[in-house]
Amino acid sequence: MYLRKTLIIVFLILLADQISKIYVKTHFQLEESVEVFSWFRISFIENPGAAWGTKLSDILPISERTGKLLLTLFRLVAIGGIGYWLWDLIRKGANNYLRVAVSLIFAGAVGNIIDSLFYGLIFNHSVGQVATFMAEDNYGGLFYGKVVDMLYFPMVDTTWPDWVPGVGGNRFRFFAPVFNIADTAISTGVGILLVFNKRAFAKPDPAETQTETAMAQAQEAAPEGPESGEAAKPE
Template identity: 70%
Template sequence: MNLKKSILLIVLILVIDQLSKIYIKTNFVLGESVQVFSWFKILFIENEGAAWGTKLSDILPISESLGKLFLTIFRLFAIFGIGYWLFDIIKKKSPKVLILAVSLIFAGALGNIIDSVFYGLLFNESNNEVAELFSNEPYGNLFYGKVVDMLYFPLIDTTWPEWVPSVGGKNFRFFEPIFNIADTAISTGVGILIFFNKRAFAKTES
């Protein structure tokens, strides 16, 4: 996989990711959902933190605002590191599967960084109203954007049998996380590295 193909893949993922996020943001109120299938919904939420909505302020004794800034800056450093890794493995003509995986991870990370860095300046709030792109009343500042998520797959939505200890009668839902195209690209890239580890990191003959 050469540099041109890698860039094409990254641009394609970014375009799909950002178009889907802008569409959701400008057509859905926060929390609004549309059921596509019994096991798939479009559900608009915003993620202010890291994976699974975790915030640094939940872990460290710092304010939410400072935690958000640190997280966005960390993401920026991370994307530069991933970008350098991608350029390096392409230059070294590493296995195609490795370049594919890192390209997916880079594209996904960059897609979410765009939200974190710029969305606070581009959109107004989505609470009880549909947001406007290039709003005169943006909800945040540079580096304080919220990541837009919308893909929800409650594959199993049922209730535990009454006879099951401690959870009997309670709701059970699988799969709970709500994510976006960028998250999908990252997860796919990581999955490729895990399942095709030997091929991805195979030593090339000099």
């Protein structure tokens, strides 16, 4: 039962994440933006690196292409580690806080690695045009895709008054990052671990764990009759 619930969470997040990314990629040009509300826009950008657009080539003396490949390979290893952790939590019957949090982090990480692995292979570029799905003239090839971001919440987008020392006349935006559903899942999972840290990492009660496991096994093993909970009556 734990495995089934975890798979449902991961599947729904991946489905929503990939549908939104493919839609934006095939309907928007790069840096195109549409205002939904005054505080929310769909703004299409692509992230070639890690968080906040950081590239390994900006830190290490390597080419941008090599840095992109190393980053993608690192993400694959990290996802393998998170996936094993999640499987171990399910196997041990960890509490809901920890299972849900790690499920969200895992689903978000997988959602973004799909972009890095395959988008460069199945799309052409979006500069000055709307990309084509399964295009022959792909923009990067396997392992060299860019992560699609589109959710932008400029809750405050204004200009500092001229009288403010140092920043007067400069643009001020509150919550400027552009992100995607996978990023949201990761952030939510991390938030659960931080806010509910004690509950998430509390040692499980062996008796409670055994009871939950026995109940789950009984539900899965119960035969499906014409009416739930009633034994079949002889004719």
